[in-house]
Amino acid sequence: MYSIEIDNISKSYGKTAAVRDISLKVETGEIFGLIGPDGAGKTTLFRIMTTLMMPDSGKGRICGLDMVKDYFMIRKKIGYMPGKFSLYQDLSVKENLEFFATLFGTTVEDSYQTIKEIYSQIEPFRDRRAGKLSGGMKQKLALCCALVHKPSVLFLDEPTTGVDAVSRKEFWNMLGRIRESGVTVFVSTPYMDEAALCDRLALIKEGSIIGTGTPSSLVKAYPHRMLSVKAGRMYPLLKKLRETPGVISCFSFGDSHHVAYDATRTDSRSIVEEAVRAGFPDCTAKEITPGIEDCFMQLSRKWTTQD
Amino acid sequence: MKEFVASIRKEFLHIFRDKRTILIVMIMPVVQIILFGFAISTEVNEVRVAVCGDLSDPQVDKIVDRISHNKYLTVNMMISDPEEIEGLFRRNMADVAVCFERNFDKELRSSGKATVHITGDGSDPNTARIITGYVTGVIQEIQTEITASLTGGQQVSMSPVVQLMYNPAMKSSYNFVPGVMGLILMLICSMMTAVSIVKEKETGTLELLLVSPVRPQWIILSKMMPYLALSAVNFASILLLSHFVMEVPVNGSLLLLSAVALVFVVASLAIGLLISVISSTQKVALMISGMGLTMPTMIFSGIIFPCESMPEILQWFSDIIPAKWFIIMVKKIMIQGDGLGSIVKELSILTGMAAVFLAVSIKSFRTRLK
Structure with a gap:
């Protein structure tokens, strides 16, 4: 049973293609992550799926309803939290929540059970204007407003952008519990570390899906082996590593470099030796399992060279 | 219906919580009437x-x-x-x-x-x-x-006695009260409605309203209601001020006057809605309503310059300004004390305009984003 099925969706603004031929299937009750950098077309895809925009071509079904023809029915069944904080800043927490509850034909009391867990955290501030809330609280309020009518599919467009690390973690815990209540969650994020928390992922770049699968299947499909390399002078090392034979790619990753190499042509020891010879005597390397970001880099490189 | 009431309530909250808006909306008519009444007086005394x-x-x-x-x-x-x-x-x-x-x-x-x-x-x-x-x-x-x-009284001579009917004292307030009324109702209805819808576009809340199962027509209507109410308050305050401070009489039927004002307000609200459809930011909406609405209304509606002394082309242009027709009718009803019979032409033109604007604006308001 699929909550979201879209087929060859395309959309362009003038001559710029924002979304190209995207097909996705999202099962009911899973957290599906749409991972990609800013400007990849995530928000456009959200707007198409939430019936805010018409695709130029392609078709889709949300909760089994046609995206274009039954858009009005779909609007009753989905919850949407846009990327930008979009509540009324001059209304209080309570007023915002009550307004959206009424808009969807319900009341806060009726759906209190659904939102209780999140709402209880902001309830002490219910008379405060939404504009005066902190980032984390704004996000909780927005989530409450999106959940207040008990939607079957929840669309969250970059919900954790601009939110501190602790609140982000809390937020993902909440998403886990929302999924347990049977709601399908479609979430986008530019943060690769959040990707691992999704049930399934789609990686998007420049409007195209470059890979889909569960986090572990994506990692498993990673074709190369990977080293985490460190040395005193990091930037010259990066340039040196990229020139080393057998190295496929090398990216800077926080305090180390992630080096993908072809195991048939070279190995960890010869890469380090090569670096030591080139003037990096303190160079060390450690074999690691690649992360989602490494997969994204690899898939995006592959996609670019194919194109 | 509940959704509609909630939206109206929300709209009123927006207005009352924004001190600047409420200041503009409530104080502007009073200031304008007093300003026009005492500062820009064309009467000659002493x-x-x-x-x-x-x-x-x-x-x-x-x-x-x-x-x-x-x-x-x-x-x-x-x-x-x-x-x-x-x-x-x-x-x-x-x-x-x-x-x-x-x-x-x-x-x-x-x-x-x-x-x-x-x-x-x-x-x-x-x-x-x-x-x-x-x-x-x-x-x-x-x-x-x-x-x-x-x-010795033999010679015959003619002596013309000039009398200005309806306004024997040549009070300029007889001219500007209808004018200011037109201007203010237009400003409040068009500008404020346009800005309030565009504001929701800017903050992104319109997206949330659109994905809700509420029909867009209701969203629009709920946005218009508070301004309709505010216009009624302004209409009353202008009438009271002009009656007690400027001593301008209401010679005709007050009911007819209110009905005419209602038609004009609906036309203005619809224009405001049209502006909000075209503009993407509050700045643009303000520009359009300022340059495209307020200025032509001031110049072409006959408040300051009489339409009759304009070149013919500009006279045609002035015909498409709703405020012109409204002001003509207000003058007829308030000052001349005319009844419905003498404003049939103007009233039908204004009603036609209101209907067209309303139809076009509701039609062009999208249920989706661009």
Whole structure:
């Protein structure tokens, strides 16, 4: 049973293609992550799926309803939290929540059970204007407003952008519990570390899906082996590593470099030796399992060279 | 229905929580009426008349006496030489000068002809015209009497008596009260509605409203309601102010006047909605309603410049300004006390405009984003 099925969706603004031929299937009750950098077309895809925009071509079904023809029915069944904080800043927490509850034909009391867990955290501030809330609280309020009518599919467009690390973690815990209540969650994020928390992922770049699968299947499909390399002078090392034979790619990753190499042509020891010879005597390397970001880099490189 | 009520409530909260909006909406009409009423008055009061002539001459004395007894005129200065007039005007010590020729009485009796020079201060042509008109009127009146006394009432003479109907005192408030009413209702309904919808576009809340199962027509209507209510308050406050402070009468039916205002308000709301469809930011909406609506309304609706004295092309242009028709009707009802019969043409034009604007704007309001 699929909550979201879209087929060859395309959309362009003038001559710029924002979304190209995207097909996705999202099962009911899973957290599906749409991972990609800013400007990849995530928000456009959200707007198409939430019936805010018409695709130029392609078709889709949300909760089994046609995206274009039954858009009005779909609007009753989905919850949407846009990327930008979009509540009324001059209304209080309570007023915002009550307004959206009424808009969807319900009341806060009726759906209190659904939102209780999140709402209880902001309830002490219910008379405060939404504009005066902190980032984390704004996000909780927005989530409450999106959940207040008990939607079957929840669309969250970059919900954790601009939110501190602790609140982000809390937020993902909440998403886990929302999924347990049977709601399908479609979430986008530019943060690769959040990707691992999704049930399934789609990686998007420049409007195209470059890979889909569960986090572990994506990692498993990673074709190369990977080293985490460190040395005193990091930037010259990066340039040196990229020139080393057998190295496929090398990216800077926080305090180390992630080096993908072809195991048939070279190995960890010869890469380090090569670096030591080139003037990096303190160079060390450690074999690691690649992360989602490494997969994204690899898939995006592959996609670019194919194109 | 509950959704609709909640939306209206929300809209009122927005207005009441934004002090600037409420200030503009509630204070502006009062300020404008008072400003137009007292600062931009075209009425002429206490005209200072300088007289040049021989007061011992009986006819001159009689005329000067009559001038000084006029309600609007006061003789404040006697001068001996007409050359002094320019200096008086320059120092702003007189508004008009009246010069009698030498031996005025004698000339009048012997030849039946004597000359009076009336010199007005043309640096303000409108006022000068009104003032010289007053003085001429006084002199003409006296002339008939003199003619009668000299010829023993034999000679027939015509004396035109000019009277301004509906506004005998030539109060400018009779002109600007309908004008300001049109301007304010237009501003509040169009500008405020446009800005309030565009604001939701800007903050992204419109996206949330659109994905809700509420029909867009209801969203729009709920946005219009508070401004409709505010317009009613303004309409009442303008009427009260103009009645008690400016002493402008409501000669016709108040009910008809309110009905006409309602049609105009609906037209203005629809225009506001149209503006909000075109513009993507509040700035653009303000620009469009300022340059594209307020200015043409001020210029072409006849508040400041009479439409009849415009070139023909501009007169045609003024026909598409809803405020023009509204102001004509208000003048007819308020000042002339006319009934429905005499405003049928204007009312049908305005109703037509309201219907077209409303249909176009609701049609073009999208249920999706662009």
